[in-house]
Amino acid sequence: MDKPDVILTYGDKAAVYADKSLGGTGPVVVFVPGLGGVAQHFFENNSMYKNAVDAGFRAAVVGFKFPDGKALDMWSNGELLAKQISDICSYFHVPKVTIVAHSKGGVDSQAAAVHFGAYKNIDSIITLATPHWGSQLADIAYSSVGWAFAELIKAHSPGCFAMQTVCMREFRKITDNSPNNVAPIKTFAGNGGADELSRMYFGHLLLDKYGENDGVVTVESAHNPKGEHMGTYPYNHAQMGKGKFMWKHLEPVLKGKKAEPAVPVFAPRKISRPAHILRGGSLEKGIDESFYIDSTAERIIITVTFSGEFNHRLFSLASPSGLRKILAAKKESSGVIIYKTEILDPQPGKWRLLAAPCKGAYTAVICLMGKNTFCACPSSPAPGKVNAEMRILRTCADSYDVVAEYSFKNGNELPRAPKLKNGIYNVELNLHGELDDGSLYERTLIRPIASGGSITEFLRSRGI
Known part of the structure; x- marks a missing residue:
């Protein structure tokens, strides 16, 4: 078996891959890819699909196609995925399957289960480095400092937009306590490093202020609030979807056992x-x-x-x-x-x-x-010398507008939140001031919000 065959197609939107010659009665595992939606992720330069088949599982891989090159959100993918899961059950003559999803594929899978009825056909959902609470990298992509670069590499899409932390907070609100949220969820996270001259390393630096991470997703975000965490391993985000690294941990869980322990279990926590x-x-x-x-x-x-x-x-x-x-x-x-x-x-x-x-x-x-740098403000700012510049953007999947800009000093009245229409906004805060030793400091904070009402709370929580 070199590559699986296309067994199901959905026009120009999607396909399902499996080995047509594969028989037997083993459990059926369905692999779901991440943001790019490419099924080949699991069987080209990746042993994951082959590992599953060699271990006695009947395996299928779903893939999504985007004619305009822009990945879709969990609602569009989830609806189609629910249909794919039902068709895979019919193809293999089984009532239910186990989902193994990498990255955003885990969000797509839970959307399919909870909001499009696929829970009826799912035994469990196993997620590998899934941003259940979103990724701050998506937040940066929809900020003014990250916009031009993200646009040039064609990162902006409905799928990327939906992975902002504010969007995923809203998703959690309508998903976690749904009566349809019954499919068991088991999660894996990564906290490993990458080549220092790589985008993954760049992601590590951006995410380090939020805690341990794999270069794309923090360990905290990889935990599902209704799920059972199987383990955190010293792999980066790409490695978390590779059979070479993850199969030895994944296989026991697929067989109802505990995950293979990581060595080391956790990376050293930063002071x-x-x-x-x-x-x-x-x-x-x-x-x-x-x-x-x-x-x-x-x-x-x-x-x-x-x-x-x-x-x-x-x-x-x-x-x-x-x-x-x-x-x-x-x-x-x-x-x-x-x-x-x-x-x-x-x-x-x-x-x-x-x-x-x-x-x-x-x-x-x-x-x-440094031990006293801190994320928002150094430990010893001089009294009355904390200043800030704030910009508020209204963002969409492929555009943004600046709706407000402020410049103010510590002790001044906080800016009154403008009347904002329903939508997603990005609050960018550039803090600068003077320490008690006379040295000048600067910090950048970026946070997406769903309404203007939380702007003042955001500022006060940062000591402004």
Whole structure:
């Protein structure tokens, strides 16, 4: 068996794959792919499908097709998936199947079960690194700093939009306590690393402030509130969907046993979480972006994702004293180029990220690490010297509008939330001020919200 055959088609929308020659009476396992919806994820350069068949399971793989290249949300995929599951049951002459879903496929599977009646045909849903509470990477993709880069790599889609944390909070509200939420859910999470010049590593840096993560999904988000957690393993997000890494943990669960224990079970927990400064946009006119590093930073890591023509000397960093450093570069197979540098004991003051004009777009994360850096504000801001700039965007799957902008100082009256129409909004907060030792600091906070009523609460929770 090299590759499974197409056994069911749904016009130009989807297909189901399985080995037509496969007989027997073993349990039926259905693999559901993540955001891209590509069935081949499980049987090309991945042993997952073959592992299942070799272990005596009858296996099928579902796939979704997107003629315009834009992945669909859990509602569209869930409705179609419910039909696919019913048809797979008929094909194999079984009443129920077990779902194994990677990443967003787990959300699609629960939508199919709870909201489109597929629970009648499901024994259990096993999720591998599924963002049950969304991913902050999706939040960044729909911010002003992440928009240009995400648009250039064609990340924006109804599927990506739905993975924002605010959208998934709403999904949880209408899903978790539904009377149809009866299919048992078993979850796996990853907290492993990746090559330091990779998009996965960039994701790690962005997500580190939220806790352990696999480069795309945090361990916390990979837990389903009504599910049973099987284990957290030292793999990154891509590895969590690969048979080479996960089959030994997955097979026992499919056979009703405990998962194979991880070694180590958990990555070492960080003593303190990093703080972030974010930048991003088009490089058509080049950039000379300044930012402030304060005295609490013991180490900084600057990582840039860029889509455009490769130039290994495109980005450079200038210290307050004027020293310049070229960021190391690597081009991934996807075409995205990663730039990175790391500075120990960085000089406090005004730093600059520079790049010459070219066609392309970038997103940069300046990650500040130290025992007193903290995510929102350093431990010792000078009284009355915390300032903030806030921008509110109304976002859609493929566009955004700036609906409000504010600039205010600590002690001023909080901005009154504008009258916002129903929809999804992104609140971007750039904090800056002075520590009691005189050094200037800066932090970037991004959070999507479903209405304007929670803006004031969001600000107060950040000490503004």
